[in-house]
Amino acid sequence: MSAILETRALSAAYGPTRVLQSIDLSVPERGIVTLLGANGAGKTTTLRALCNMMVRVSGEIRFEGQRIDGKATEDIVRLGIGHVPDGRGTLVSLSVEENLRLGAYTRRDARVAQDFERVYSYFPRLKERRRQQAGTLSGGEQQMLAISRALMLRPKLMLLDEPSFGLAPLVVQEIFRILRTINEQEGMSMLLVEQNANIALELANEAYLLETGRIMLSGPAATIGSDESVRRAYLGY
Amino acid sequence: MATLETSRPATTAAAPLFAGLSLRVWQIIGLAAVLAAACVLPFIISSYQLLLANQVIVYAVALLGLNILTGYNGQFSLGHGAFYAIGAYTTAILLDKTGIPYWATIPMAGVLCFAVGFLFGLPALRLEGHYLALATFALAIATPQLLKYKDFDFLTGGVQGIVITAPDAPGGLPLRADQWLYFFCLLWTIPLFIVAWNLLRGRTGRALVAIRDHPLAAATMGIDTARYKSMTFGVSAMFTGIAGALGALLAQFVSPDSFDFFLSVRFLVGIVVGGLASMAGAFFGAIFVEFVPNIADLLSKAAPQAIQGIVLIGCMYLMPTGVMGLVRALGHRLGRRVAR
Amino acid sequence: MQAFLHQVLSGFATGGIYASVALALVMIYQSTHHVNFAQGEMATFSTYMAWKMITIGFPYWAAFLLTLLFAFVLGVAIERIIVRPFYKAPVLSVIAVFIGLLLIINSLSGALFDYTIKPFPSPFPSDAWYGGPYLSPHEVGMIFVTFVVLALTFFFFRFTPLGLAMRAAAENPVSSRLCGVRVGWMLALGWGLAGLIGAVAGMMTAPVIYLDPYMMFSVLLYGFAGALLGGIDNPWGAVLGGFIVGVLQNIAGAYLVGTELMVTVALVIIIGILVIKPSGLFGRPIVTRV
Numbered sequence: 001m002s003a004i005l006e007t008r009a010l011s012a013a014y015g016p017t018r019v020l021q022s023i024d025l026s027v028p029e030r031g032i033v034t035l036l037g038a039n040g041a042g043k044t045t046t047l048r049a050l051c052n053m054m055v056r057v058s059g060e061i062r063f064e065g066q067r068i069d070g071k072a073t074e075d076i077v078r079l080g081i082g083h084v085p086d087g088r089g090t091l092v093s094l095s096v097e098e099n100l101r102l103g104a105y106t107r108r109d110a111r112v113a114q115d116f117e118r119v120y121s122y123f124p125r126l127k128e129r130r131r132q133q134a135g136t137l138s139g140g141e142q143q144m145l146a147i148s149r150a151l152m153l154r155p156k157l158m159l160l161d162e163p164s165f166g167l168a169p170l171v172v173q174e175i176f177r178i179l180r181t182i183n184e185q186e187g188m189s190m191l192l193v194e195q196n197a198n199i200a201l202e203l204a205n206e207a208y209l210l211e212t213g214r215i216m217l218s219g220p221a222a223t224i225g226s227d228e229s230v231r232r233a234y235l236g237y
Numbered sequence: 238m239a240t241l242e243t244s245r246p247a248t249t250a251a252a253p254l255f256a257g258l259s260l261r262v263w264q265i266i267g268l269a270a271v272l273a274a275a276c277v278l279p280f281i282i283s284s285y286q287l288l289l290a291n292q293v294i295v296y297a298v299a300l301l302g303l304n305i306l307t308g309y310n311g312q313f314s315l316g317h318g319a320f321y322a323i324g325a326y327t328t329a330i331l332l333d334k335t336g337i338p339y340w341a342t343i344p345m346a347g348v349l350c351f352a353v354g355f356l357f358g359l360p361a362l363r364l365e366g367h368y369l370a371l372a373t374f375a376l377a378i379a380t381p382q383l384l385k386y387k388d389f390d391f392l393t394g395g396v397q398g399i400v401i402t403a404p405d406a407p408g409g410l411p412l413r414a415d416q417w418l419y420f421f422c423l424l425w426t427i428p429l430f431i432v433a434w435n436l437l438r439g440r441t442g443r444a445l446v447a448i449r450d451h452p453l454a455a456a457t458m459g460i461d462t463a464r465y466k467s468m469t470f471g472v473s474a475m476f477t478g479i480a481g482a483l484g485a486l487l488a489q490f491v492s493p494d495s496f497d498f499f500l501s502v503r504f505l506v507g508i509v510v511g512g513l514a515s516m517a518g519a520f521f522g523a524i525f526v527e528f529v530p531n532i533a534d535l536l537s538k539a540a541p542q543a544i545q546g547i548v549l550i551g552c553m554y555l556m557p558t559g560v561m562g563l564v565r566a567l568g569h570r571l572g573r574r575v576a577r
Numbered sequence: 578m579q580a581f582l583h584q585v586l587s588g589f590a591t592g593g594i595y596a597s598v599a600l601a602l603v604m605i606y607q608s609t610h611h612v613n614f615a616q617g618e619m620a621t622f623s624t625y626m627a628w629k630m631i632t633i634g635f636p637y638w639a640a641f642l643l644t645l646l647f648a649f650v651l652g653v654a655i656e657r658i659i660v661r662p663f664y665k666a667p668v669l670s671v672i673a674v675f676i677g678l679l680l681i682i683n684s685l686s687g688a689l690f691d692y693t694i695k696p697f698p699s700p701f702p703s704d705a706w707y708g709g710p711y712l713s714p715h716e717v718g719m720i721f722v723t724f725v726v727l728a729l730t731f732f733f734f735r736f737t738p739l740g741l742a743m744r745a746a747a748e749n750p751v752s753s754r755l756c757g758v759r760v761g762w763m764l765a766l767g768w769g770l771a772g773l774i775g776a777v778a779g780m781m782t783a784p785v786i787y788l789d790p791y792m793m794f795s796v797l798l799y800g801f802a803g804a805l806l807g808g809i810d811n812p813w814g815a816v817l818g819g820f821i822v823g824v825l826q827n828i829a830g831a832y833l834v835g836t837e838l839m840v841t842v843a844l845v846i847i848i849g850i851l852v853i854k855p856s857g858l859f860g861r862p863i864v865t866r867v
Contacts, residue, residue, distance in 0.1 A: 053751065073754040082755075089752035091745050102745050105738060106757035149756065313669055315676070360852040366668035367612040368851055371801055374614065375844040378798055382840045498794070502676060509673060539688035546680030553670045553677070554662065 003062075004029045004157050004189045005050070005081075010059035010069075012042075012049040019045045021213045022059065027157065027191050032183055034192040034200040034221065036234060037210035043193040044086050046210070047159045050191075051076050051083050063157070078106050082155030086162050086193075088146040092135030096126055099134050099145055103152030112152075119148040122178050140171035147175070151182070157189045164196045172196070176203050197234040201225040209234075275423065279416040288487070289527060291419045294426050295484045296523035300507045301433055301516060302476025307505075308513035309437060310469045311449030312358075313366060316373030318500035319380040320350050320474040322491075324481025326384070329399040329491040330392055339404045339486060343425060346482035347475045354474020358467035365452075377501040384493035398492025401485065422483050429476060434516060436472075445469060446514070477504075499542070503530060506545045509552045583711045584827040590716035591785075592823020593723030597778040598793075598800025599807065599815035600730065601771035606809050608747035608767045609664070614675040616800070617793030618682035619655070620775035623648040624783050624792070625690045627776075628697055637700045641780060645773050652772025656765040686790040697783035719781045726777050727816060730770070734812075743767060795840050799826065802846045808860020818857065822846065 003026040012020040019042045027033045037043050049057045053073045061069040068076050077083065091099050100119060104112045120127035123144040129137060134145060143163055150158055160179075164172040176199055182188055194200035201207060207224040209217035217224060224230055279287055303317045327346035331337045337345070357376070361369055384393050393399070406417035436442060447455040448462050456462045485491050503526050511522025529548075530541035598616065605613045626647050630640035659678060663671050701707075701718035708714035734740035745753040746763035753760055782796055799822050807818025822843070830836040850857060 051755070053754065072759075074757050074759050077755055077757045085752065085755060089749065089755065091749050091752055093748055094741070094745065098741060101738070102741055102753070102756045102758070105742055149752075153756065307669070311669065313672055315672075360848055363855060364851055367606075367610075367672065368855060370614070370672045371612060371805070372848055372851055375798055375801070375840075375847045378794060379841045379844040382838065386837055387835075502680065505673065505676065513669075537688060538692060539684035541684075542680040543684035543688070546677040546682075546684065549673050549677030549680065550659065553666070553673050 002029055002065075003027060004064055005191065006060075006062045007050070008060040008062075010046070010049060010057070010061060012045050012055040012057050014045075014055055019055070019213050020049060023210075023213075023215055025208050025215065025218070027189050028206070029189055030183070030187045031206060032179075032190045032192060032204045033206045033208065034194055034204035035208050035210055036194060036197045036200060036224075036230075038234075039195070040212075041210040042213040043195075043210055044161055045213075047083065047085075047161050047191070047193055050159060051081065077153065080153070080156040082150030082153045082158045084143075084146045084150045084158065084160045084163060086165065088139075088142045090134045090137070090142045090145060092133070094134055095131050096134050096137070096145060097130040099149050100126075100130075100152050103149035107152075107154065111154075115152055115154065119151055122151075122182070123148055140167050140175075143167060143171075143175060147179075155188065157191065160190060160192045162193055162195060164194060164199060172199060179203060197225075197230070201235075272427075276420075279412075279419045284413075284415055287415055287419055291415075291422055291487055292484070293520070293523045293527045294419075294422050295480050295487060296507065296526050297519040298426055298429055298483070299477045299480035299504060300511060300519040300522045300526070301430065302473045302478075302480065303504050304508045304511075304513065304515070304519060305433060305437070305445075305476065306469055306473035308508055308515070309442065309449065310445040310466065310473075311452075312361065312466060312470065313370045314373045314473070314501075315370050315498075315505065316376035316380070316501050317473075317477050317504045318496050318498070319376050320354060320477040321481035321484065321500065321504075322380055322384065322496035323353060323474075324350050324478030325485035325491045325496070326393060326399075326481075327478070328482040328485045329401050332401045333394075333399050334392070340421070343479060343482050347479045350478025350481075351471040351475035354478075355467055355471030357474070358470025361470060362463050362466055373501075374498075377498040381493045381497045384496065393493070394491075396493060398490060400490050403486060403489050418486060422487070425479060425483060429479065430516065433476070437516070441465075502542075502545065506549055509549060579710070580831075581828075584831045585824055586711045587716060588824035588827030589820060590712060590719045590823070591826070592803075592820035593720050594778045594782050594796060594819075595799045595803045595822050596816040596819030597723055597726060597774050597781075598796060599803035599819040600727070600812055601774040601778070602800055602804045603809060603812045603815040604767050604771045604774075606804075607812070608743070608764050609660075611671055611675070612801075612809075613768075613771065614672070614797075615655075615678035615682055616771065616775050617797030618679050618686070619648065619651060619772050620779035620796075621788075621790060621793045622682050622686050623651065623772065623776035624697065624779035624788060625686055627780055628690070628695060628783075628788055631698060637698060641700070644776055644780065648772040648776035649769040652769040653765045655772075656768035660768070661761070683790055690790075692790060695788040697780070697788045699784035715784055722777065722781055726774060730774070731813075739766075795843070798840060798843045798847075799823070802843045802850075805847055805850045805855075805857055808857030811857065811859045814857060814859030817859070 005027040007023055007025050010020060010023040011018065023046060025033070025035070035043050035046060045055060048055050050061060051073050052069070052071060057069060059069065060067060063079055063081060068079065091102065094102065100116060104115065125141055126144055126148060129141065134142065137145060147160070147163065163175055167175070179190065180203055183190060192200055192204060201221045201224065204221045207219065207221045208215050209224065209230060217227065217230065225235070278290060282290065299317070299321055302320070303314060306312050306314055324346040327349055328339070328342040331342045331345065332339060361372060364372060383389070385396055387395065403414050403418055405414050406412040410417065412420070437445070444455070444460050444465055447458070447460060448465055452462060507522030507526040508518070510525045511520070512518030529544060533540035533544045598620070601616055602613060605611065605616075623644050627640045627644040630643060631637060635643070655678065659674065663674050699715045699718065701714040703714060705714035707717045734744055742753065742758045743763045743766060745756070746758055746760045747767070750760045753763070778796070779793060783792065786792060800819060803819030803822040804815040805818070806821060807814030807816065809815065825846070826839055826842060829842050830839055834842060
């Protein structure tokens with residue numbers, strides 16, 4: 001299986017401060033890869049670096065074999081990478097439906113109306129609230145909205161930044177179940193950044209462990225999950 | 238690329254710089270030389286040139302006032318022409334309508350402008366950046382209108398303005414009226430600059446800059462931001478008001494249209510060119526303000542504004558710290574090279 | 578009573594101009610958090626373009642539409658070329674740049690078209706059927722044109738994808754980029770639209786107060802007052818604010834302070850709002866993080 005996303009010696013810095021030191025990772029097609037690590041390890045920075053937002057990036061990034069490092073964020077997105085940012089990035093003054101319509105902004109094909117229904121079928125609560133102002137949604141609903149907004153792009157690869165953050169366990173389960181469904185039914189590749197290592201390892205095929213900007217460990221999710229040091233440090237047992 | 242620098246870095250001013258004397262000593266020598274030259278000037282240049290030189294000095298005081306507020310304290314004023322006008326009209330009206338001697342009108346103008354500035358500064362406390370610029374913009378546009386208001390005509394002389402005569406030198410001194418006026422202005426300028434220098438390099442100055450750069454952090458550090466900001470407004474207005482009063486004596490005439498929005502613009506350009514947060518820059522700025530628009534006016538009516546506009550944008554782009562910033566930067570490089 | 582009604586309706590007509598200027602100001606403020614001090618001059622310069630076209634023989638509405646196009650392109654060009662390098666610059670630098678822009682455009686108007694006052698035609702003939710006891714045909718026309726512009730703007734932002742993208746870019750550029758929106762161009766478009774709206778305001782105002790390079794100075798101020806009154810981050814509040822300022826101005830002028838102190842009234846309004854409720858009647862209160 002070829003990799004839909006590959007990085008080589010990816011480094012990132014905020015101003016003079018280097019946060020990522022030469023990261024090599026790859027996401028196989030139709031696969032789910034999770035990036036684990038503690039606070040400040042550089043997980044969010046990695047996703048930002050992939051989309052060239054807010055950081056100075058060096059190194060190689062290949063999407064579907066083509067170099068994308070150096071491109072503008074909006075151009076990277078247009079190539080088929082959806083990004084669900086940390087903090088959800090809800091456009092609070094727009095309605096739910098407008099948020100979704102914005103997600104489909106770059107699409108010219110006729111299947112957009114279909115995609116609204118698809119997204120509403122995954123998240124019926126969004127359909128109920130579709131005319132509501134997005135800022136009034138609960139945290140869980142905003143997370144669903146953020147994922148849906150990225151889905152409206154019909155991306156080939158989806159980047160998710162801590163989708164479980166601040167959400168009740170039941171809501172998290174629901175969201176992750178839907179993510180698995182999307183991956184299985186539509187073959188969408190995913191790169192998932194999570195602090196909640198347990199649930200991430202359940203979903204993912206492969207895992208990388210990031211510590212102070214370096215990849216410490218990588219391999220199949222099950223192997224990483226049973227690794228002694230990972231268990232102690234990140235899984236709590 | 239355009240950043241306002243904080244106060245000068247800690248160079249070793251006592252270390253030997255050149256010919257065995259430290260930077261500090263050279264600064265003092267330089268200052269003394271400038272002062273000496275300034276005192277000699279009225280006797281070696283023509284009357285007209287003296288008028289120009291005098292106007293430069295007056296503008297320098299006005300610009301110093303604006304710089305204290307905008308450059309050091311970060312409160313943007315597009316309306317300092319209004320304070321200049323208040324100072325000028327105070328002197329003119331007092332001389333026209335009362336028997337108060339000319340030299341007494343200057344501090345009175347200063348006090349009045351301080352009060353007005355302080356009062357304006359109070360509501361301005363809640364305004365940042367654009368909002369304050371807006372409010373002062375409105376002030377600048379409203380000023381000529383207020384001065385022309387018919388009901389105030391009995392005081393302000395309306396559109397015609399007020400004509401005043403320049404004072405003669407006090408009895409006994411062998412000076413022409415214009416030479417005396419020059420020294421009179423110097424007598425105000427030098428102490429004002431010393432006062433400003435003292436204020437700005439000490440705790441007050443640091444507080445002002447802290448408020449400019451990190452207002453919320455400054456407040457949490459215990460700096461009474463509100464008090465400083467409104468006092469700064471008052472002091473700034475006072476300086477510019479005194480300059481206006483001196484300017485009125487110099488021009489021997491005040492009229493509403495000399496104090497329009499474009500005067501405030503000239504002041505803004507002056508501090509940008511001379512250097513925000515720089516005292517010596519006030520003179521460079523004043524030279525610019527005095528000469529460039531007038532010379533440009535000879536080219537065409539539109540030229541002064543065009544040139545000032547281009548200068549403003551150009552300075553922000555290339556030389557955000559103004560002439561003095563450039564001089565300082567060069568000075569540091571020179572200093573390091575010589576000290577090696 | 579009749580006189581009062583006349584003042585109110587007349588004020589409503591000029592209020593339409595202020596509402597348009599206020600809208601243009603808010604459009605730029607919303608997306609950039611900068612106040613465009615050069616808005617008035619851009620409008621004046623565009624109006625001069627119209628004047629030139631009419632003078633050399635273009636029919637009014639042709640000149641009108643071409644001027645709108647010109648104003649749009651001018652706005653886009655100014656944003657891309659002059660304003661863009663300063664997006665990350667400190668507030669004071671940006672204000673200085675806008676004032677510089679004000680000066681340059683003002684002097685261009687003066688240099689190209691000289692400083693003499695010029696009459697500007699109104700497309701609404703003075704004996705038209707829609708004039709009445711309270712409003713001249715031009716005033717009726719002003720109100721009509723203002724409403725058309727406002728309605729078109731509303732529909733554009735509410736119901737077109739581009740309008741949605743512009744609103745999104747103004748509110749949350751990061752999330753918008755993640756949806757593929759070219760935020761930079763959205764800002765440029767915002768400036769273009771603001772320029773266009775300003776040009777309409779200029780062309781409607783010129784027949785009343787005559788065309789000279791300083792024409793829009795006070796109109797800009799009233800537009801500011803309206804925008805602040807309604808809430809500088811709320812476009813429709815700003816529009817309402819503009820109408821209110823227009824009516825207030827006329828009433829104050831006729832019954833309170835006389836017409837010579839009009840700008841001072843605007844000053845008082847501006848300071849009053851900034852002191853009492855800086856976010857305006859309908860704006861959101863401003864919250865700052867340390």
